[in-house]
Amino acid sequence: MYDCERIGRRNTVSKGNNIYVTRPFLPPLEELIPSLDRIWHSRDLTNGGVFHQKFEDALACYLGVPYVSLFANATLALVTALQCLRVSGEVITTPYSFVATAHSLLWNGIEPVFVDIDPKTLALDVSQVEAAIGPRTTAIMPVHVYGRPADVEGIKRVADKYGLKVIYDAAHAFGARYRDQSLTAYGDLSVLSFHATKVFNTFEGGAIVCGDAKTKRRVDFLKNFGFADEVSVVAAGINGKMNEFQAALGLVQLKHINECIAKRASIASRYDEVFSKTKGVAVLEMPEDYLPNFSYYPIFVGKKYPIGRDVLYARLQEAGIFGRRYFYPLISDFPMYRDRPSAAKELLPVAQRVANAVICLPIYPELTDEDQQRVIDVVLEGS
Numbered sequence: 413m414y415d416c417e418r419i420g421r422r423n424t425v426s427k428g429n430n431i432y433v434t435r436p437f438l439p440p441l442e443e444l445i446p447s448l449d450r451i452w453h454s455r456d457l458t459n460g461g462v463f464h465q466k467f468e469d470a471l472a473c474y475l476g477v478p479y480v481s482l483f484a485n486a487t488l489a490l491v492t493a494l495q496c497l498r499v500s501g502e503v504i505t506t507p508y509s510f511v512a513t514a515h516s517l518l519w520n521g522i523e524p525v526f527v528d529i530d531p532k533t534l535a536l537d538v539s540q541v542e543a544a545i546g547p548r549t550t551a552i553m554p555v556h557v558y559g560r561p562a563d564v565e566g567i568k569r570v571a572d573k574y575g576l577k578v579i580y581d582a583a584h585a586f587g588a589r590y591r592d593q594s595l596t597a598y599g600d601l602s603v604l605s606f607h608a609t610k611v612f613n614t615f616e617g618g619a620i621v622c623g624d625a626k627t628k629r630r631v632d633f634l635k636n637f638g639f640a641d642e643v644s645v646v647a648a649g650i651n652g653k654m655n656e657f658q659a660a661l662g663l664v665q666l667k668h669i670n671e672c673i674a675k676r677a678s679i680a681s682r683y684d685e686v687f688s689k690t691k692g693v694a695v696l697e698m699p700e701d702y703l704p705n706f707s708y709y710p711i712f713v714g715k716k717y718p719i720g721r722d723v724l725y726a727r728l729q730e731a732g733i734f735g736r737r738y739f740y741p742l743i744s745d746f747p748m749y750r751d752r753p754s755a756a757k758e759l760l761p762v763a764q765r766v767a768n769a770v771i772c773l774p775i776y777p778e779l780t781d782e783d784q785q786r787v788i789d790v791v792l793e794g795s
């Protein structure tokens with residue numbers, strides 16, 4: 413069966429009036445041309461060239477973290493992060509995420525154990541994590557959902573008590589800060605995504621953030637087949653490298669990121685103003701000590717909203733507005749996960765409720781006031 417939303421995107425050019433959950437920000441092409449010129453002349457296309465090196469340094473500096481290792485995408489980075497810390501057995505994770513989170517465990521032969529989410533953070537409910545720890549548990553993989561902080565202190569407390577590693581899926585968290593540091597500074601490792609749909613994009617891309625040089629070295633070996641030098645392979649690595657084009661684009665994108673986040677902030681504040689007063693619609697509260705990146709704008713459609721979530725979702729589509737239900741269905745409901753005991757619906761009531769209520773509305777720097785008004789009008793019409 414065809415996915416109408418995807419067909420809709422492919423038709424953007426001819427229709428011109430569709431609005432999508434996101435549109436990637438791209439810098440003016442002329443800003444990239446000198447770098448492309450250099451790549452073309454140098455013929456250094458990948459395997460850790462000059463742009464790769466510069467972008468790694470610039471990113472670590474922008475995020476204010478000790479070390480960054482660039483990747484072709486976040487999924488490969490997640491798979492590699494687990495390898496880096498030699499995680500095995502069982503890992504506690506959330507059902508409320510993009511499938512890549514749990515898929516990275518299966519690709520490592522690790523058993524995901526799902527735990528319900530907290531209704532405020534929408535990340536792992538720490539009070540339920542301890543009960544899920546068993547003799548084979550070696551790590552916790554929480555997600556900073558929509559770039560909002562998971563309970564980082566609570567997770568650290570439990571992880572320290574049981575000697576578990578913590579790998580954050582921070583795919584949404586670029587530029588978000590919590591208690592005066594990058595969200596990616598928490599945990600043993602954090603993984604960012606620079607996919608086209610993210611706050612910060614390099615077309616595709618990702619990174620592992622880590623705190624010490626030794627770990628960074630191991631990550632770097634692992635993303636390059638395990639090569640330590642021309643004749644030594646020290647681990648069964650993968651090809652996870654970011655190429656020079658992606659890195660060159662990333663360097664240019666960095667110059668625009670603050671402005672992009674500021675534009676998102678003003679769109680979010682207009683939505684907040686309207687939807688905080690809309691009956692049957694809930695919006696997320698801002699955590700304390702948190703600097704958001706406004707990567708997504710989820711609304712939660714409750715019982716008091718007369719037409720319900722799915723009718724609203726369909727009406728938005730009829731109006732050419734393609735929001736997305738991130739994250740519905742839950743990961744734990746997909747066929748490769750649903751037979752696990754921890755995937756049982758009755759064990760995950762908060763995640764089920766949230767997944768059945770959410771619609772992420774369009775938010776991106778170039779969303780016009782008129783287009784935002786079209787989105788608002790459809791939501792208000794159903795209320």
Ligand code: T4K
Nearest residue numbers: 421432434435436485486487509510512583605607608609
């Ligand atoms: N962990 C988490 C928590 C994640 O959310 C993700 C990815 C990952 C890990 C893995 O990261 P990567 O390996 O991808 O780096 C999208 C993205 O493909 C996916 O990266 C993202 N999460 C997820 C939340 O969203 P879809 O299936 O919704 O994408 P798609 O192609 O339907 O795009 C959504 C809309 O974006 C389109 O309607 C229009 C717009 N769009 C999209 C693309 C790709 C564009 O305007 N231009 C584009 O090039 O999954």
